[in-house]
Amino acid sequence: MNSYKGDVASHGQDRWLKPYYFVRAAFSVVWVVAALTVGRHSSSIAAVLLVGYPVWDAAANYVDASRNGGLAANPTQAFNVAVSLIVSLAVVLALAMDMNRVLYVFGAWAIFSGLLQLATAIRRWKTSGGQWAMILSGGQSAVAGAFFIAQAQTPAPFAIADIAGYTGFGAFYFLVSAIWLTVIQSRAKAA
Template identity: 35%
Template sequence: MALAHAHATLGAAAITLLVAYPLLDAVSSAVDCLSVSDGAERRVTAFNGALSTPVAVGFGVAGSTHEVSAVLGVFGVWAVVSGAAQVAVGIRRRGPELAGQWPMLVAGGLSFVVGVFYDIQAAGHQPPLDVLSVYATGGGIFFIVQAGLPAWKARRGAAQPA
């Protein structure tokens, strides 16, 4: 939400927030990797974390040009690649586990589509920076929901009689 207030120009506040966003994603991916068992989900989590660090550098470099199109292009590529990885993992999981993968499929699919849209906008005339605040806000809300689900499931499981 702070990006929404800093999006009018590509100043120091906006660049700082843009660099911080993938760094937070990298840290949260590292934490998630510790809690996820081996398998495709752990690999995509590690991949997303590894991808987020160079994206932060990319935002810093793109932001230093003060070109919205450069920043939007970096964001679009990041969203496409990470979204495609999430969808691939979600689709590979078949059977009963697939029901538990709907958040990953939805988030990955939306990320992919929005990333393509951002890259198209970046190639256009005077691309808007404010579209990133919508993505970041939606991502933040999704992150909070995902972080709260394990606690909610654990509480619900503890409340059921044995």
């Protein structure tokens, strides 16, 4: 069980994390919808979505770290920012080759970013609520990444819809964390 006591007044980080997690969930839902609709029918839009997702992740991690002491105080997020930006460039290069290479790049990124998310959630475990969902999300991301890498080595063609499920699970975990923090804050106010 999380040792977090629900003392919202002394944990301003939770006040930041709740809307942050809601925004991350909403962005992921919009990305999934775009990927499954226009991204499936337009290779140009699919390319923008595939490059844009790691750029968004880098920006989100940067903003979160900045709100919580800066990149120096949050080394896992600082590394995640760098990795996500490098991945966005790698996706651009992979798109010029073939879609299976894009899946391979996304797989490697899912492993690294998942492990970094896991480490961030463990670091926040005692100070913030909802981190159990972020731990699950990070672990599942790493497993999905390994699956993507294995899938990329098969001759089966890859499409953006293959990544949409991964992004959808990310949205689910961010939403669960945001709702968890909402419940904790409501209970603290009622007490």
